[in-house]
Structures are given as structure tokens and as C-alpha cells.
Amino acid sequence: MPSVIRAPKRISQLQKATRPETKPKGLLKEVIDLKAALAIRANLTDRRRADGAVAQLAAIVESSDDAIIGKDLQGTVTSWNAGAEKMFGYKASEMMGLSITRLIPPERQQEEGEILNKIRHRKSVRHFETVRLRKDGKTLDVSVAVSAIKDRSGKIVGASKVVRDITERKRSEEARRTSEARYRALFDYAPDGIVIADSESYYLDANASACRMLGYTRSELIGLHATDIVIQSEVAHIETALGVIKARSAYHREWQFRRKDGSVFPADVMATMMPDGNLLAMVRDITESRRTERALAASELRYRRLFETAKDGILILDATTGMVVDVNPFLITTLGFSHEQFLSKAVWELGFFKDIWANAEKFAELKDKEYVRYENLPLETSDGQRIEVEFVSNVYLVNGSKVIQCNIRDVTARRKAQEALRQLNANLEQRVIERTTQLEAANKDLEAFSYSVSHDLRAPLRAISGFSKIVLEDHSAEMDADGLRYLNQVEKSAQQMGQLIDDLLTFSRTGRQAFNVQPVITADIVNAALDDLKAMQENRRVNISVGDLADCEADASLLRQVWLNLLSNALKYTRKCDPAVITIGSRREGETDVFFIQDNGAGFDMKYADKLFGVFQRLHLADDYEGTGVGLALVQRIVQRHGGKVWAEAKLNLGATFHFTLTGGQDAA
């Protein structure tokens, strides 16, 4: 870019101008003539010398880059130099005798009148900046100076006008302003703090970020010294820093700054010396990056610990070379090779993984697999032991290069345990089968036993009973009273034993027979049972009151047996009461219905209550109350089979109450 103000060319150069013959014209000629006349009058002997001077002046005018224009007081052009031709694009021949106003843009036409007015009143027009039109219509930024031309009598006859093209200068100024604005914006809005200090480190300016960082306003900060904004231990470093900066070296160091409120923060400082001798420093708060670094370091430490203490083997490989990058202590222990043995080798040279990476080619083939997993990979340790491992490898990027991480878990023990467990399960299954078979056999035996009891024990009883009767029928005449009584006793005993066998068989069958639970209307069952027991109510006064009876879910035939046994007991043990009072009902206790049968009969002593439900257990003499001791045992068995429980409350000779439930037996037990 050419400089705005051209360096003046030296006269010697002007003398060698390319157009020495060019004759001055018009106004210029007049000036020359005038100057020449003055010179003649002053010193005729110097005429020759004066002629030379005129020619020299004319050459200067012609060779000037400025437009030098002469005009009369009407604004008519009277001279037009080469500079004017070049600047405006009009030839001298085009402009001579024409009005200068054609060079002036329409909106500035009044300027010419003002200029000429000033000239008429002998005022000179110093440089002023304005705009003029070229022949091609383009505008020019120009600086204009106008001075008067006088004739010999001193009368003002015209004006000479020197016009300088300042378009370039204007553009340059504009560019500088833009640039300054840009740097100002950069300064103002930079996220980093920027401070300017004098050479003694007193602050001259600071941007918004610096103010915010340090907690001062700009006006507070200006005038402070570096010592005011760093912590005490940093003060000693200020001199050193200034030394470096002044030696024009790049300066970069982390400083501990102190804010206005006394808090401290770390910042990176880059400083330099500016051409004017002041110092420029850029301050970057690195609190956040320090924190991140610390977090990263902590994280790295944690993962390193994990790696070091993991109870799985971890092997890190360079995916490109296959070389072992790292191996954790657990794998070293597991495989029995040293850290050095691992690190000096490519993974296929180690030999452990020959089933996966037999050689470099195989490794290259598999290295890009994102994920590889083997459940049971056999490995051989350094002492020749075979172990099985679970092997998992993942590929990931570390700083742009691929790394393979292999996790290796020794599953030998687990496999052995699994095998043992499998064996155990197989054995258990076998044992279950065996026990089931045994149980089935035992059940069959039991069934056969019951069958045989049912058949073979009754036949002889029937014989005893039968033949006793026959003897009594056919031969009673031949026997005395004792004989007859004895025979009667034989017959009665046989019957009793028949009853025992029947009860026992019923009891044993209850445990085995099919169990079919369904909704049951309790009142129906109770009424049916009472009907069955009509015989026991004949020839005596019995008051039976049946209260509310909750319906239930039960095996109907078994439940009927329960009611039958309990009601027949109630009737039996109230035989000596007049009247017998029996109350039947149910009540709700929590989630459970409790059924009860209360009588005012013989009752029993509660200290024998635990014997009440045992098989063949009797609390009364057979002479008083007949029975086999199976009825309540059967009741208990049925109730328990339903998941309920049965219990009794009684006082000797004051009656008994039997309670039972069909659910909640386990909880209540």
C-alpha cells in the first residue's frame, strides 16, 4: 500500500524529468512571468539565473502528483497541470476555459462560491477535505488548498488550487479504525483476563474478564501494582518475571492470584512487552482445569488400584503390534510368569493363548473384533498345570490407538464346583427315586396289611361270635348259669374287638383316602349327623340348640365324620344328664371360623387334656362309657389334614366344649 504522504522527490530527480521541453501555460505562465519580472526588476543581472529558476518551478509544477489548478474569480479554469489530468481524467485541453464546478459533486456546489468569496476577501483557504468528481464519475476524497493570484498591481485576479488525492489515506484511516475496534472488542470480550501494565508493573488497564477474575472494578484495578493481586509467596517472583519480559522473551508461568476478597486462585499468565514499552499480560483462570486434573488423577489412581488388586487377570495389549502393554499382578500370580516375561513379548509368543492367537497372522485376523468371549478356555501355567479360564476381550481407543483389554478369570474351581453340584444333584435324584420306591413299597405293604386285617381278623371274630351264639342256641340247656355268662362274655368281647378293628381301619384309611375339598354347607352336615344319631337320643331328654354355622371348604365325607364323632361323644357323655344340653355353633376369630360343640356331660380333668386325641386313649372307664379311643384321634387327624386344629375345654362332671377350625392350624399350633 502506498504511503499516503509521498516522500518528496529530490530536486535533482526533478531536473531529469522526462518532459523538459514542456512549456508552462496559462496562469502558471503568468506566475512564472510575474516571478521573472520581479526578478528582473530586482536584479537585472540575475536574469539568466532567473530564467533558469522559472523553468525549474514550471518543471516542479508539472511533475507534481498533486493537481495544481489555476482559475479566475469566476471559477474558470486557467491552468491544468499533468497531476490534474491524471487525478481527474480530464486533459488540459478539456478543462481550460471551462468552469471548475464540473469537478464538484452537486451537493457541494456551494463550496466553490464560498472559496472564491474568501479569496476575494483576501483570505486564504487552508487545507480542507472534501469530495470531487472525476471525469469517469467516480468520487475522490481530496484535500484542497487555495490561495489568491494577484496581478502586478496586487489586485486579486484568480486563485491557485492545490488538490491532493487522499482516498488512500482515508481508506487507511478507516482500516485502522476497524482494526482498533476489533482489538478493542477482543480486549473487552476476551474470556481470559488481559491487563496492561507499565514497565514497573503498575496496571494501566484491564479488561472485563480480568476485573471479574480478580474481583475489582476497572477503576480500582488501574493504579494497583502486581504485588497487590498475587499471594505473598509470589511477590518475590515479580522481579524475575519483569526481567524475562523486558528481555523480550516469551513469558509463561502459573501464578497464585489473590482476589479483592482475599480468596486465591491459580492462573496461567502469558506476558509480553509491547512496542510502547508497556507490558501486556493474558491471565487464564485454571481453577476448573486444576480440579479436572485432580479428579482425573484420583480416577486414574482408583482404576490403577482396581487393576492392581483385581481378583481377575487383566492383560492390556497394543492392538497394532500385539505387544503386552500391561499385566496385572493377579494374572502374573495365576500364570506364574514374571512381569518382565510378559512385557517383552507379543501375545502369541507367550504361548498361553495359542487357542486364540496362535501367531501374528491369527492375531491380526482377530484384533479388530470388538468383543471376544470364551467360557472355558484351557490354559497352561508356568508349572505345567492346566487351568480353565473365562476369557473376555474388548477393543477400545486410547489416544487414537487401539488397545485390547483381556479379562481372564480362573474358573477351574467354579467348574469343579459345578461338576460336583451336578454330581450331587444326580445322586440326590437317584436317592429320591430310591426313597420314593421304598415309600411306595411301604405303602403297598401297609395297604396289604390293612386288607389282611380287614379280612383275616374279622373271620375268626365272626367264628367266635357265631359259635358262641350257636352254643347258646343249641346247648343252653346243658350249661349252668356261669357257663352261659362266660359264653355271653366271649361273644361280647368278640363284638368289641370287631368294633376296634373297624375303627382302626377307618382311622388308617383317613390318612390314605382321596381328599376332595369343596364348598360345604356346614348346617346340612350337622343336621345329617344328628339324624344319624337319632338312636342315641331316644328315651331321654336332650336339648340340642344349633346356632349360626359358618359354611366352609372341606372334604364333605371326612367333615361329616368329624361332626359325627364329636356329636356322638356329646350325646354319649351326657347320658347321665337330665336334661342333656348340647350347644352347637361357630364364631369368627380373626380370619378363622371356629366351630364348637358344648355339652353339660361328664367332662374330664384338664390335666389329661393332652391325652384326649391320642389313639386308644380313654379318660373314662368302659363300664361307664363304651368306646375304643379312636374317635377323637380320627377327628384330630381329619382336622389337621384340612389344615386346622382341634382342642377342648372341660371340667370334670361339668361338661366339655370341643372347638375346631379347618384353617390356620399351623399359625395357631
Add this chain to the structure above:
Amino acid sequence: MQPDYGETEILLVEDNPTDLELALRVFRKHELANRIEVARDGAEALDFLFGEGAHAGRGGLQIPKVILLDLKLPKIGGLEVLRRIKGDPRTRTIPIVVLTSSQEEKDLVESYELGVNSYIVKPVDFDQFSDCLKQIGIYWLLSNAPPKLNAP
């Protein structure tokens, strides 16, 4: 040979000698015992009915008015005898009363499935036992109308 009721009205299949004696006494006492054939096991019962074994020389079938069948029998058990009689078109119309000591539900169910006409558990008490037999005799020999016999 034309089948007929021949001499036998009751086929009593009973292995227990005392039960047998008691039963025969009841029938005798009530004059129901004139035409009773006794088989002591299942095989004997079948031989008698089908004219086989010891009865082979007789020729033809013997069709009693009723068969009183114990279940627990030597050689061929009562249920098997029941199955054979009811499984043979020539004999399946013969009324069969199971007379047994067994109260096992299994026996009861199976007997009815095989087509038994009645199932009676022998009472231990002799009076009840004799009542029971008397009723059986009267019912099946006198009250009940026997099936029409078909030619084989």
C-alpha cells in the same frame, strides 16, 4: 345240551371253613340250603360253572340263581372270578353277590365296575350275619325274578 338251573340254586364261594359252616347253618335253618353248591376257591367256582376241571365229565354249563362270592380266595381271587363270569356272555347274567369281610373302598368300586349285583360286608356279629344271609337267600331265590337263560 339245554342249559338249565339244574340242581343248584346257590353257588357259595367261600374258603373259610368257619364262615362256611356258619353260612350253611343259616341257610339250613331257614330251609334255603337244599340246592347249595360250595366252591372252596376261585378255580373250583369257575370249573363248576363252565363244566371244566373236576366238573369236566358233567358236560355243559351250570347256571345257579345266585352266586355268593368271597373276594379273598386261594388260587383265583374273587375279583378275577367276577371278571370271568361277567366277561363271558354265557354267564354274565347270573346275579352275583359279593359277600366279604373287606370294607376297602377299592374292592367295592372295582366290584361294581366289573358288574356285581350286590356288595355286602359280612357283619362280625353273628345275629347280624345270619340276618343278612337269610335276607340274601329270600331275596335272590324267592323275591327276585331270574334272567331268562340264553342258549349258548
